[in-house]
Amino acid sequence: MRRKYQVFISSSFEDLKDARQVLIQATLRKDHIPFGMEMLKAGTERGIDVIEKNIKKSDIFVIMIGARFGSPIDDWISDALTFTEKEYEFAIKYKLPIIAFLLDEAEYIKVRAILPMNSRERGCEGDLLKFRERVKRVEGGTRIVEFFSNDNLGDLAHKYSTSLSDEVEKLNDAGYQGGWIEGREYEALKDKDNLGLLSSENPFFQKLLEGLNRFKTLSKRTKIAEPLKKGIAWYFWQRYLPKLYEKKIKAIYFESGSSIAYVSHEFIEQVKDQSWFYQKNMHKQIAVRTNNLLTYLDFLIRDISWQPMDVRVMPYGPFSDDYGGTYGILNSAYRQPAPNKNDPVRTKLIDETQVIVNRVTKEFNKELTDRGLVLMTASGLDTRPESKDAPYSGPHVGSYPNMLLKRCLLSLPCPKVIFLHPDKWGFDFLWSNCHAVCDSGFPWKEVSSKSPLAIALAAETQTKQSDLAEELKKHGFTHLDLEAAKAGYDGPWSIIAANKPFEDFFKDTNK
Numbered sequence: 458m459r460r461k462y463q464v465f466i467s468s469s470f471e472d473l474k475d476a477r478q479v480l481i482q483a484t485l486r487k488d489h490i491p492f493g494m495e496m497l498k499a500g501t502e503r504g505i506d507v508i509e510k511n512i513k514k515s516d517i518f519v520i521m522i523g524a525r526f527g528s529p530i531d532d533w534i535s536d537a538l539t540f541t542e543k544e545y546e547f548a549i550k551y552k553l554p555i556i557a558f559l560l561d562e563a564e565y566i567k568v569r570a571i572l573p574m575n576s577r578e579r580g581c582e583g584d585l586l587k588f589r590e591r592v593k594r595v596e597g598g599t600r601i602v603e604f605f606s607n608d609n610l611g612d613l614a615h616k617y618s619t620s621l622s623d624e625v626e627k628l629n630d631a632g633y634q635g636g637w638i639e640g641r642e643y644e645a646l647k648d649k650d651n652l653g654l655l656s657s658e659n660p661f662f663q664k665l666l667e668g669l670n671r672f673k674t675l676s677k678r679t680k681i682a683e684p685l686k687k688g689i690a691w692y693f694w695q696r697y698l699p700k701l702y703e704k705k706i707k708a709i710y711f712e713s714g715s716s717i718a719y720v721s722h723e724f725i726e727q728v729k730d731q732s733w734f735y736q737k738n739m740h741k742q743i744a745v746r747t748n749n750l751l752t753y754l755d756f757l758i759r760d761i762s763w764q765p766m767d768v769r770v771m772p773y774g775p776f777s778d779d780y781g782g783t784y785g786i787l788n789s790a791y792r793q794p795a796p797n798k799n800d801p802v803r804t805k806l807i808d809e810t811q812v813i814v815n816r817v818t819k820e821f822n823k824e825l826t827d828r829g830l831v832l833m834t835a836s837g838l839d840t841r842p843e844s845k846d847a848p849y850s851g852p853h854v855g856s857y858p859n860m861l862l863k864r865c866l867l868s869l870p871c872p873k874v875i876f877l878h879p880d881k882w883g884f885d886f887l888w889s890n891c892h893a894v895c896d897s898g899f900p901w902k903e904v905s906s907k908s909p910l911a912i913a914l915a916a917e918t919q920t921k922q923s924d925l926a927e928e929l930k931k932h933g934f935t936h937l938d939l940e941a942a943k944a945g946y947d948g949p950w951s952i953i954a955a956n957k958p959f960e961d962f963f964k965d966t967n968k
Contacts, residue, residue: 460636462516462625465553466493467544469527472568475885476521476558479610482836482855482890483618485674486779489517489625490637505530508540509547516635517624518548519617521558521605522589524568526581542588554600554627556620557592558613561604611797611889672750675781678715679751682878686716688949689876689915690723692940696953698727700963701830702737708825710771711747712833712866713782713859716876718751720832725755746771746824748862750781771824772817772862784858786813787865792857797889802848805898810861818865829871833863836891837884838877838912840932843900849886849893851901860892867894872909872962874953879916879925906933909959915940915949922950929954936960 464484466477477493484491492511512518520541527539538546548555560568572578593602601620605613628635700706711721728734744767747753756768772785790810796803806814825831835852843850852867852875854860866873886893895901904910912934916922919942926937934954955963 460629460633461489462628462636463490463492463514464517464519464621465512465515465544465548466491466519466521467541467548468521469523469525469539469541472525473521473523473607474880475887476523476605476607476610476613478880478884479614479887479890480519480521480617483614484621485677486855487618487621487625488674489621490677505543508544512544512547512553513551515553516628516633517556517621518545518553519556519558519621520545520548520592521560522585522592523560523607524565524572525578526585526588545588545592554624555592556617556624557600557602558605558617559589559592559602561606564606564608609798610887611795614887614890671778672776672781674779675715675750678780679718681715683719685878685915685917685949686719686876687723689913689951690719691727692915692951693720693874693876693913693953694723694727696938697963698724698731698734701743702733702739704963705828706743706830707828708744708746708830710821710825710829710831710833710866711745711749711752712831712862713747713749713777713780714834715751715780716834716878717749717832718755720876721747721749721752722755740766744824745769748772748783750776750783772820777856777858779856780859782859782862784862785817787817787858787861789813790858790861793892795889795892796849803893803896805896806861806864814861814865817862818868821865821869825869825871829869831866831869831871831873832876833866833873834876835863835881835894837881837886838875839886839893840883840928841885843897843902847886849896851893851895851904853886853891853893855891857892860894863894864899867904867908867910868899870908872911872959874911874913877912877914879914879921882912882914882925883928906956907958909956909962910934911953911955911959913951913953915951917948917950919948919950922952926952926954933957 466480466484468477470477481491481493492515494508494511522541527541529539530543545555559565569582594600601623603616603620605616701709709724711717728740734740745752745756746769747756748771753768753770756766770783772783772787774783774785774788776783790813791807793807805811836854838852839847839850841847841850852863854863895904912929914925916925922939926939929952930937933956936955936957936959938953938955940951
């Protein structure tokens with residue numbers, strides 16, 4: 458029976474934030490469960506006992522050591538262990554298999570050389586070198602040691618995926634009984650009285666549940682940054698639900714992804730409580746188009762008394778097993794591999810692929826150009842100006858068909874909103890790992906300035922909200938709608954940042 462394993466990812470945080478994201482994404486792609494302390498909800502206790510508990514529950518331990526030693530557990534003790542050291546000791550204690558990545562020597566020396574002379578990190582040089590050497594030794598469980606560079610995170614993703622597969626194979630060969638077994642959740646559901654229809658008494662529901670079991674990656678993604686996704690979804694509809702009527706919106710497109718599933722779910726929840734929505738027959742006037750499995754199912758199972766909305770899958774086709782998205786004929790396009798630094802920079806799609814994209818875009822235009830609203834997301838958005846070292850500004854994603862779909866959506870003249878995790882704004886394009894939506898033939902600078910576009914995200918703190926707002930303004934999203942402080946409210950803190958065409962569309966009631 459196939460098992461999914463929990464992988465605890467340990468490292469210092471700020472200096473290795475991008476590398477951590479690479480490991481998290483690679484773990485998900487391998488159909489296992491990544492865990493890092495940043496995944497805990499804001500306000501959750503993060504003491505040593507919590508760390509130990511989560512490492513004890515994990516099946517594999519991954520450690521990355523860069524050029525910084527990290528934060529000590531106790532600032533008052535000069536020789537206190539860092540959190541990374543303590544996490545490593547817990548992994549040894551519980552005999553977890555360990556995958557270790559050490560920053561390569563050249564980059565290590567380069568980064569250490571520019572540290573401030575009087576910083577605490579400068580004084581930890583000897584301890585950091587000892588820790589690096591210790592991690593190279595085999596103690597506790599099995600050990601894989603590799604080197605990585607922040608300048609080539611695609612290589613890190615490849616090495617990690619290979620190492621993770623090796624460790625999983627060892628665990629399976631050894632008859633390891635940990636991890637998660639497919640169907641465990643279903644077996645638990647069978648025992649609940651209020652879900653009797655899903656039990657063995659109804660073979661049709663059994664088959665449906667077995668079918669839904671395919672979408673494992675999507676299920677895991679719904680739990681990542683859940684408070685932030687819920688927060689921005691709620692705030693967006695608080696601000697824009699009345700504007701649907703004001704602007705006579707006729708169609709909403711919900712793109713695939715867990716972030717947008719929360720947006721569509723919140724739309725349904727807020728609409729239920731708005732009598733004016735029905736009195737003005739909005740539920741009969743707005744068509745819903747989506748390629749999102751969760752969105753589609755959410756609309757289908759709602760109370761029929763309020764559901765006369767026209768809901769369809771678009772592009773029509775099978776839902777993908779990873780993120781539950783449909784891509785229709787975009788799946789038939791030749792799938793180019795993710796580019797690496799040595800590849801020629803892409804200036805346009807190949808002719809055969811562009812023909813397919815044009816065909817899908819034409820269908821979208823029919824549905825959405827006249828008073829449509831597109832709600833979409835991305836794996837990251839590179840905000841660096843285009844250059845030789847950073848030729849792909851704008852949104853990027855992990856799959857080629859998904860990239861093509863986003864290209865279709867961004868080319869539409871109707872208003873569009875990109876929902877992002879706050880860490881994905883300014884998230885650099887990852888060579889050999891990502892597909893850029895934009896290129897010199899479809900430049901992000903032009904898309905983000907001339908097409909009606911907004912960025913929606915939620916931050917964990919007001920300080921981060923303020924910092925993100927300033928960054929968004931620098932990149933042309935100058936019309937800011939920030940969630941304000943309220944008595945007793947401690948976040949998340951939402952931002953909707955619009956460019957001028959987007960603001961003009963929703964501001965000008967005569968348009």
